[in-house]
Amino acid sequence: MAAMGIAVASWKASPQGLSTRSTASPVASTCEIADPIGDAEVRDQAFEVQPYQDIVRTSVVRVADRFLLEMDLAAPVPSSPVLERGVHLLDWTFRFNTDASTPKGFPWSAGDHIHGAEYAVFILWDGASFSASLIDRTPLLTGGQAIIKPVDFEINGSEVVAFVDVAEIGDPPTVGVRATTDIWFTGLGTDAFFQPDAAPDVGLLTWPCNPE
Numbered sequence: 001m002a003a004m005g006i007a008v009a010s011w012k013a014s015p016q017g018l019s020t021r022s023t024a025s026p027v028a029s030t031c032e033i034a035d036p037i038g039d040a041e042v043r044d045q046a047f048e049v050q051p052y053q054d055i056v057r058t059s060v061v062r063v064a065d066r067f068l069l070e071m072d073l074a075a076p077v078p079s080s081p082v083l084e085r086g087v088h089l090l091d092w093t094f095r096f097n098t099d100a101s102t103p104k105g106f107p108w109s110a111g112d113h114i115h116g117a118e119y120a121v122f123i124l125w126d127g128a129s130f131s132a133s134l135i136d137r138t139p140l141l142t143g144g145q146a147i148i149k150p151v152d153f154e155i156n157g158s159e160v161v162a163f164v165d166v167a168e169i170g171d172p173p174t175v176g177v178r179a180t181t182d183i184w185f186t187g188l189g190t191d192a193f194f195q196p197d198a199a200p201d202v203g204l205l206t207w208p209c210n211p212e
Contacts, residue, residue, distance in 0.1 A: 031177075031209035032059035033200050037074050040181065040197035047183075049196040051075035052158065053090065058179035058199040060094075060207045062166065067207075069094045069121065069162045071179050071199075076157040083127045089184035092160045094121040096169055097176035097204055103137040106146040107188040117178075119169045121162045122188070123153050130155065134168055176204030 040054035054074035061068050071092055081090055095117035102116035123132045132153035137146050152163040169175070179199045185192040199205070 029208045030059055030061040031205055031207045032057060032070075033205050035197065035199035035201070039201075040074075042183070042194040042196055044194070047084070047194065049183075050081070052077045052081070053092075053181035053183070053196045055179055055181060055197045055199040058094075058177070058205065060175070060177045060205060062207070065166050067164045067166060067169075067175075069164065069177065069179075071160040073158040073160065077155050077160065081125050083125075086185055087183055088126070088186055089182075089188070090125045091180075091182045091184065092123045093180050093182065094162060095178045095180070096120065096164075097178075098170055098172040101138070101141055103140040103146075105140045105189075106137070107135055109189065109191045112191065119164075121151060121164060123155075123160060123162060132162055134164055136168070175207050177207060178204050 034057050035055045037054060037056050040049045040051075042049055051074040055071055056074055057070075057072040059070045071094070073092075083090070095115070096119040097116065098118045101118060103118060104110065104112055104116075107120060107122065108115045118136075118138050120135045120137065121132065122135060123130065130153075132151050134149050134151045135146050136149070139145055139147060149168065151168075154161040166172075180195055181197050183194045183196065184190075
């Protein structure tokens, strides 16, 4: 139940309503990592980071031909999060590192040298609605443009879930995943953002975590 009368976002991603509880196999390998509660912060100390952008756990599991990505937060996501003055977007993301390549560019700036993930799932709130997309950054390696495709997602209180077909990220035998929350002061494709939290804080969560 939402506290203080705040409406909480809660819906299924599609009419089929794929659920992490109903589709996860008992033998599926779930790799997860906890993150300290209350560690979300930004450089501008006058800027208040909301607890629904404070990650407390993230996990990845493959079920059949899909990856299920979960992010647990310190508080439920409101159905209509308030954007502070100057904020254009909020996001909850999962970044996939599938090989040693390091694409540069969208959804970050063209000159960015920090974010090397080949694929990224962005669940966005733009002040009017939520949406979720998979950004294929591999074309950037050869001078092309990133490819953006919608993906299924759920927000169930303090849990954010995204579903990605393994074929869309090249069906890799192993992946490194990092979850983040971000606050954007423009649209995507720039450096004008804060990143309040990440899990893990350093490095990647590797799947499978218990390879045979």
